[in-house]
Amino acid sequence: MSLVDQHVLVTGAGRGIGAAIAARLTRDGARVTALGRSEAPLQALVARGAAASYETADVTSEAAMAEACAKAAAKNGPIDVLIANAGGAESAPFLKTNAAAFQRMFDLNVMGVANGARAVLPGMIERRKGRIIAVASTAGLRGYAYVSAYVASKHAVIGLVRSLALETARSGVTINAVCPGFADTDMTEESIAKIMEKTGRKRDQALAELAKHNPQGRLIAPEEVADAVAWLIGPAASAITGQSIAVAGGEVM
Incomplete structure (x- = not known):
C-alpha cells in the first residue's frame, strides 16, 4: 500500500x-487531513506543508467525527488510512479519581478511536483496503x-484494536496500535510541571523520574513514533494486524 x-x-x-505523523506521511507522498479541536495549530501545520488540509472536530462526538470525515473525503478523496492519535491523560491517586474522570478518559481515549473507526471502516471494507x-x-x-x-482507557484501546482486527481480518483492512512510552511532547511537559509543583524537584530531576521507565534512559522522539506508523501502513506490514507495537526503548517486552 504505497502512500502516494x-x-x-x-x-x-x-x-x-x-x-510528527502528519509531517512524516506528507513527506512520504500522502494527502494528509489534519484533524483537531483548535484551528490555529492545524492552520500552521498546513501552512508549513506538513498536511494538505485540516478539519476541526471533537473526537468524542460520533456525529462531529462523521461530519469531519465526510468533509475530508469531499476534499481529498476516500480516507484510506486513519491515525487515531487524539488523546489525553489525567493524574491523581485512585481514591481521588472520581467516576467523571474515568468517563472523560474513556470518552477521549477510547471513543475517540471508536468514533473515527466507525466513520471510515465502511468505505475501507467496501474498497477492500485500508489501515487504522x-x-x-x-x-x-x-x-x-x-x-x-x-x-x-488505554488498555481498552488495545482491546478494541484486537477485536476490530479479528472482525476485519479478511476485508483487506488492518488495524493496529502503536504504544509510545514517555515522549518528548507537550503532554509530557505538563507531567513534568506537575511533578515539579507537587514535589519541589527541579526540571531535570522531574524529567529523570519519567525517563527512568525507559531502559535507554530517555524520552521517545515523536518522529520515532511516526516512523513506526509509516511502517505499519506500508506494504511490508500487510500481514500485521491486531498488534500493539511498543515504541519505548525496551520498557515493555
Missing part, C-alpha cells in the same frame, strides 16, 4: 506525535501509579 495518492486522516494532529492505527501508550500494556483512569 493515499488519503490519510490524523486526529490530534495539532501538536506532538500527531503533528490507534496511538495508544505503554499504559495500554502495563500499569502506572496515579493514572488509573488513563491506564484503564
